[in-house]
Amino acid sequence: MTLSEPLPSPRSVSKFEADLLTVLRFLLGRVDARHGLHLVTTKHDSPPPCLSPNCVHLVQDSLAKGVVLYLTRAGGWRDEKFLERGQPTGGRVWNRVPLDSRKLTFSAPVLGFLTWLTAEKPDAAHDKWPAVTDPTPADELFFALAYQQLRVEPAVRNVLKVRNAFAKNPFCWLVWPADFVLEGEPQPPDFAPLFTGTRAAMLECLQPVLTHRWIVRERQKHEITDWRVMQQTGAAETAMLTTFLAAAEKANRPDLARFVLRTLSAVYRGQTPDVNFWTGSLTVNPPPRLADRVAIRRNALAFPQQAETLARWDRVARSVGYFDEEYAASQLWKEEYEAANGTDAAAKSKRVLDQLDPLKT
Structure with a gap:
């Protein structure tokens, strides 16, 4: 894009979708916790039959950038040695780990969780979110980050900790067994x-x-x-x-x-x-x-x-x-x-x- 080209217009979304995106950014640590928790613990209108392409695009963009940013800040930027194919290998994570092992793929349960979390009060709707049966590695890390943000609210924590997305999540167990x-x-x-x-x-x-x-x-x-x-x-x-x-x-x-x-x-x-x-x-x-x-x-x-x-x-x-x-x-x-x-x-x-x-x- 050159300086003479106009900036792309913002993607428009509905009020519900805007709240969903705010909840997502809260779970990724990019929105004030009080505002995020207020949205989560407030009952909303029923969600739309399906989310708009603009909303889905913004969810994908926020997930891809937010989780990568979290991993980079957590320790991926450090020049350290780890075993790669049985050999000590130094460098930052993007230098030492093959691309195939750095790809993050998010599946439908993440979007379903975000929709449920935005639409319902979790303390009163614990049985309305479908079970997660085969999460991807990126799904598991996202659910662990979400749990980190949500567990401070006891009523929400009590609902989430019995669901397999969290109770069987190895990343959750490493921090809150x-x-x-x-x-x-x-x-x-x-x-x-x-x-x-x-x-x-x-x-x-x-x-x-x-x-x-x-x-x-x-x-x-x-x-x-x-x-x-x-x-x-x-x-x-x-x-x-x-x-x-x-x-x-x-x-x-x-x-x-x-x-x-x-x-x-x-x-x-x-x-x-x-x-x-x-x-x-x-x-x-x-x-x-x-x-x-x-x-x-x-x-x-x-x-x-x-x-x-x-x-x-x-x-x-x-x-x-x-x-x-x-x-x-x-x-x-x-x-x-x-x-x-x-x-x-x-x-x-x-x-x-x-x-x-x-x-x-």
Whole structure:
């Protein structure tokens, strides 16, 4: 376009479609949260039989640009090394990841969700949104971003957390595992898909965000006063981390568990290991059995419990010989483990966990 050419005219949309686009931009973090939540929690007129081509175009444009921008800012811009085809590869995500693994494809359930969210009050219409059965990687990330924005409203969170688009979403579980434990033992989703293709590229970008959020979460855990809340929180986090690390090990992608190691390292920095750092404020609704209280406190130490797995990966990496096929990949984990002072974190984790064993105290 030259300076002499007129600018294209804005695409016109209906009032409902304008609200839908505002809701979408709110979910992508591009609109004030108060305004976005007001639209979501307000009952609208029935949606039109179908959305106009202009609206669909603008939804596609906002999704494509908004999600890419989020991933870029989250960590895709960083010049870091990850394993690509089994070899350590440096650079920003668009330099190291093949184009096929960077393509984002959104499917119909996203548009259906946006229409439902704009038309209905989610706290009163929990059964009017069709089930999501086969989400694409981009769908899963979008639903995780949407949940991040919407979970602050308890009534909306209670509706969303029972739907498979969120309850079975591995990206949601990586950040809010306790939200999706309704009763009984936690049942994390299958994390294996996160270690291949587009999902793996996304997870590379998300490492700094996951690290930051879990550092904050671990440092705030001592504020939990209710034993029952800690039971649900700790059990969910332990189940999530154990399942996630097992999937990372099976896929030979320890680099995608970088956030676990970095979280442990940051939590211990400048700290004297003590179980009370996590559980010192528990005073409300204590279980009568000592064994139950010990189990809850152990689960509260979800990240320290993973230190032995990370240390074992380091021992295996150090046993790989120079002429072995896995040598280059093993060096990447060794470098990461040393940079995070993993040996010190493992020793401190062991001392903290030993405090829960009466035979070792």
